[in-house]
Amino acid sequence: MLRSPLFWLLVPTLLLGATAPWWLGAYYLGIFTTAYYFGVFSMSWDLLFGYAGEVNFGPTFLIGLGAYGAGLLNNAGWPIPLCLAGGSIIAVIGGVALALPALRLRGPYFGLITLVAVLLLIDCIVIFAGVTGGEIGMMVPDVLSISATVNYWYAFGFLVVCGTILFILSRSSLGLILQATGQDRIEAAALGFNVTKHKLAAFCISALFSGLAGGMLVFYQGTASVDTVVDLSITVQIIIAVVFGGRRTILGGVLGSIFLILFDELLRPLGQLNTFVVSGIALLVVLLLPDGVLGYVLRPRASR
C-alpha cells in the first residue's frame, strides 16, 4: 500500500479536500460541491463502462430518475433522507429496465437505446409539467443547508463514502469478474460466471449511486431541472470526465469532473471561449494520454 502511487496521491488530495473550508471562499466551495456530485456520477458511469464494458449513453436517465424521484417525494411531504432513499430505489428500477436491453443487444444498438431512454425521460418531464415543473424545473421545499460550508461537507463526505465503496468494489472479486464479462462474455461464461447476474448487479450499483447523487444535487441546489440533471450535455460531461481522468480507475472520474467544472469557472473571464478552451485541453489529454491522467500515473512500470 505504501508503495502504491495512488496512496501518495490520495493522502494529500484528501487532506486538501478536508481542509478546504478554511482556505477557500464560499464561491469556490460551491463550485467544488457541484464538482463532487459530478464526481459520483462519473464513478458510477465508469463502473458500467470501464468494468462491465457497457457503453451507456444514458447516465442522466438514472441520475434524472433519482433526482426527480427525490424531488417529487419531497414535494409530497417526505423528509429528505426518505426522499433520497425513494429516489435511489426509482433509479435502481430504471437501471434494471436499462439492463434488460443491454443483455440482449450489442454495441451501438444498446448505446442508442440508452440515448432514447434519456429523451423519453425528458419528454415525460415536459408532458407532466403539472407535477414536474416541465422545462422550468421543479422547486423542492427542503434543502440540505443554506451554508456553503455545510453543503461542502455534505458533498465531500458523500464523495468520500461513495468513492470508497465503488473503489473497493472495483478492486474486489466482483470487479475482476465484471472486467472479465466486459472483455469477453463467452469466455467469462465458460469460466462459470453468470454474466447476466453480474451485469445486472453492475447496472443496479451504478443506478443506485447515480440516483443518490442526483437526489443530493437536487437538495443542494433546491431545484431539479432538465438542464441540471437530465440533459444530454451532462452525459457528455460525465463521459469526458471519465476518459480524461482515466477509464477503469473509478477515481479518475472525480479528477476529470473537478477539472472540467473548476476550469470552466476559472476561465470564465474568457467569456464564451471558456468551454472551448476546456474542451480543447480535455481533447489534448485524451489524445496524448489515451489511458487518462490517472490511468497514466497508475500504469504498471513494466509496460511503460
Added chain:
Amino acid sequence: MSATTPPLLTVNGLTKRFGGLVAVKDIGFRIRPGEILGLIGPNGSGKSTVMKLVMGIEKPNAGTIELDGTDIAGWPTHRIARHGVGIVFQHSRPLHRQTVLENIKLALLPDSLFKLAAEPHVEKRARAIAERVGLADVIDRRPATLPFADLRRLEMAKALARNPKVVLVDEPFAGLTAAEVATFSALIDGFRNEGRAVLLVDHNVKSVAALVDRVLAMYLGEHIAEGSADEVMSNETVRRVYIGGAIETHPRKDLDQRGGESLLDVRDLEVFYGKAQALQKVSIHVRAGEFVSVVGLNGAGKTTLFNAISGLVPYTGEIRWDGAALAGRTPASIARGGIVQCPETRELFGTMSVRENLDLGGQHLPPAERDRQLAWLLELFPILKARAGQAAGTLSGGEQQMLAIARALMMQPRLLILDEPTLGLAPVILEQLSKALARLRETTPITVLLGEQNVTFALPHADRVYVVEHARVVWEGDPGRFAAEMGTGYL
C-alpha cells in the same frame, strides 16, 4: 481405462441449424474418463459448432449431451462450466491489467456477487496450477509481456482451475513451435491419468494423431468417419474430402518457354500475428500467364500469404510485383495495380443484387469496356445471368463463390488470387467451379494464384504447385510429381 467404464460425455443426435444451413447434423460420440477424442474436419465442417454446442455457447436444435448422466444440452454456458466442462479457447483474451496469477485466480472465484475477497486457499491453488502448466516463472507478469506459448498456457490454466471432468481444446497446437507442441502434448496427455475426458478439435488428423485414442471426422456438418487416427487417415471418404478423388493434372507444354521473368516474386516472407508466427521464410514466385497453386491444410498459412501480398497484414521480407517492391503501398493501390484477391470469406455485399456486385467490381472501367467484361463473365458463369436481380446474400454457397470470382474478374486483374474457393462447397458445385477455372486458364492470358486445401481441385489447373505446411513452404514442383512425392504425406 477399460472399455467397460461408462462414458463421461455422451453426445447423441446433435443437430444445429443456422437459418437454412445445417451446420451440425445428427452427430454422436462418447468419451470415457481418461480418453482423448479428436474431432477433425476442414473449415466449415461444423466441428467448432459441435464444441460450442457442448459448451452451451450455441443452443442445439436437437440431440442430447449427457455429462456424467445429466443432459446438459441447451443449458446456459456458466451452468455447464460449473457442472464440469472446461474449454481452452484458441485465441486468448486475458485481463490485461491483471497479472498472470490474478488471471488464474479469476477462474477460481465463486459465481457470487457478495464474496468481495477471494478465500485464502484460492491463492495457493492458483500458484499450484501455474506451476503445473509451466507459468511459475512469469506469475507476476502481465499477459501483454508474455510470449505466445505462455498465453496458451494461461488459457490452459484457466480451464484447469475449475477441475473440469471434460476438457474441450480448440486447435491445441496452432501457432506453436515443435518444442512447444511437445510440452503441450504432455500437458494434455496428463489429463488422461487424472481421468478427464478430452475433446481435441483440429483441422486435420496429422497434428493430433500422436495424442488421440480415436478420431471422428466431419464434413459439411456430417459424421464421415470414426476410428483410430490411422484408420481415419486411410479412410476413403476422409481422403476424398481433404485431398479430393483421384489426382489429375493437365500440363501446358507451351508455358515454360514463355516464362522466365517473374510477375510476382515473394522472398523470405515472415508474418506474425501478435506473438504467433504465421509465416516463416516463405519464398514463391509467379510468372506471367502461369496458374500456380498453393496447397496446404487449413491453418498452414495460405491466407496469410495472400493477405501479405494484398497489403492487408504487415510483414518482413520482400514482395516484388512487376519488378517493383510492394512494401508501403496501400491495399487499394495494390489492387489497382492489378493484384486482385478473391478472399475465402468471399466478402460479397449481401444486400446488393448480383448485378450491383458485379457493377461495383467494374466501377473503374469505361462503360463500353465494362459491358464487354460483364457479357464475357455472364457467359463464363451462366448461373449469374439467371440470378442477376437477386440479392447476393440469398445465393447458395456455390453461386456466391462464382459471383465473388466474377466480381474479382470485373476488375480485370493481371493476377487473380483465389483463396480456397471450394470452402464448404458440395462436390457437384466443385465440378462447375472447376470447369469455369479450366476455361479461364485455356481461353485467357490471366495469371492465377490459387490457394487450396483440396488438392484434387487445385492440381488439374496448376502449372506449378507449392505445398505449405506449418507456416513454411515444404515442397515445390510441377503437379505431375506431386502425387508421387507428396501424395501420402499430405494429410
